[in-house]
Amino acid sequence: MTDPLHLASFFQNSAVQTALWIGALAAILNGTIGVFTVLRQHSFAGHALGDSSSAGGSLAIFAGISALWGFLAMAWLAALAMAVLGLRRAQERDLATGIVLGATLGLSALLLYFDVTLTRASSATVDVMFGSIFALAPQLFWLIVALVGVAIGLVLVLYRPLLLIAADPDLGRAAGLPVRRLEILYLLLLGTAAALSALSIGVILATALLLGPAASGLRLARKPWQSFFYAQAIALLAVFGGIYLAFSSYYWSGGTSWPVSFFVVLLILLCYLATAAWGPARGLQR
Template sequence: MDSLLTLIFEPGFFSSEPVHTALVVGGGAALVSGVIGVFTVMRGQSFAGHALADVSSAGGAASFLLGINPLLGFLIMAIIGAGGMELVRVRRARERDLVTGVVLGAGLGFAALFLYFDVTSKSTTGAAITVMFGSMFAIPASIIPLALAVGIGALIVIAMLYRPLLLSSLEPELAAVRGVRVRLVGFLHLLALALAVSLSALTVGAILSTALLIGPAAIALRLAKRPGRAVVLSALIGISATWGGILLAYDSYYWTPGHGWPVSFFVVALIFLLYVITGRAGQNTKRAAAAGIALETTELGEA
């Protein structure tokens, strides 16, 4: 038994402070992304999640320039992006994807500018890699309290909105008839989405954070017969992939001494592998899942 554990966990894994921080922050980000990702997929807002993640990269780049907490930078810019997307969407609902694309382009433009200043003014040559692709073992332990506060806040918002959010995601017209303030619920979901992508951008990088947001949710919706179960399953898949990626990245330092592989690569690879594996199972449960969603919609409408 000891030899098996030694084979899986390389020496120092359980005593490493960077590993402890990565497990806490990464696991929290995966939990929040998994829960919010299910509603994001059901609402057809995967592109919005990707856009907010890319927009948040400008905040991450600015944090290196200003010397502030990187999570705070990701968070502020993501919230600004969410507010801008929602304000314009209210006026021109049919142009949502167009507006999202414009906001995304603007965010990436500012990210490029801030990264340029990072290199020329602060000589922080690793800022671009950290912001875009993450560096989970480099996350300082001092970020944990803020990360936990952001994650708990996002989960509280979703918990308070669960029934109206689920109904407006599945049947927006029925939700409006039953008195649900669909636009307000959508905006609050967008704010919770901004919190989720900020956490995932900090852990796996702005570019790859969409995989942590959308991947587990897509897998869970393939397998679960009810949206509520999909939320739980998505969170479990995200946490498992993240912790598995951390373990593999740590062990990779012993595969190629001094040159460990990126955590974000392993996290995304595990999610993609699970998505491929569950493809056949997803086809077998598709009708059952559709029936379960229809049943839950009916129950919400009657409640």
């Protein structure tokens, strides 16, 4: 049973309030972009952009600026590099993704070494790889609101073209759509979602927030537009539940809090397993 005092302290804690707001924005964007990613079978690209952003986060810590700028910059650069190196065929796309991923992870290893040895930022590796959502600055909120607002606005305006090229790029070309420009835009949106996921639950686990809710939402939806709302709802449930469980773990684990990222990914996994058992009977057919 929930302790009323415990629940009150949860909502009154300023770090928790910041984590809830920023986590909610990250969940909404990842739930939205994740649906396109699953439909396009771009899971590897989503994973790679999340991991690639680690180099930017490591550089930001070394430079003494907010990790958000580093995550975003490196995710966008990686997205553009993937678009330039190979975008048309699946084989080229996967090869380009692997090359970019390997290069950025190597750079990340070097920068994390500099963080620990030169700046004495002993927690840099944990913060980048597993997130530190309770340590996010409240000043980031409005910047993230703007980022998510622009991204969601673009999705709303270009919903049908993005959905069409996700299902069949060749059909989009036949319809006269600027497929290459739309795919580059999609990759930049994917990079933004991956960067916010990395900021919230860490680079290593960022893929879970991007793909898990979207895959579950597609299993539950009967129509394409429904999958976005299901994915967003599952992502919000996982983030809010993960933050609450991490906060509560302080009281039942002897005064040490468990990582938020662990609980978020655990809840996403449980939702995915639940929809795997129930969803195929009513889910959206590709």
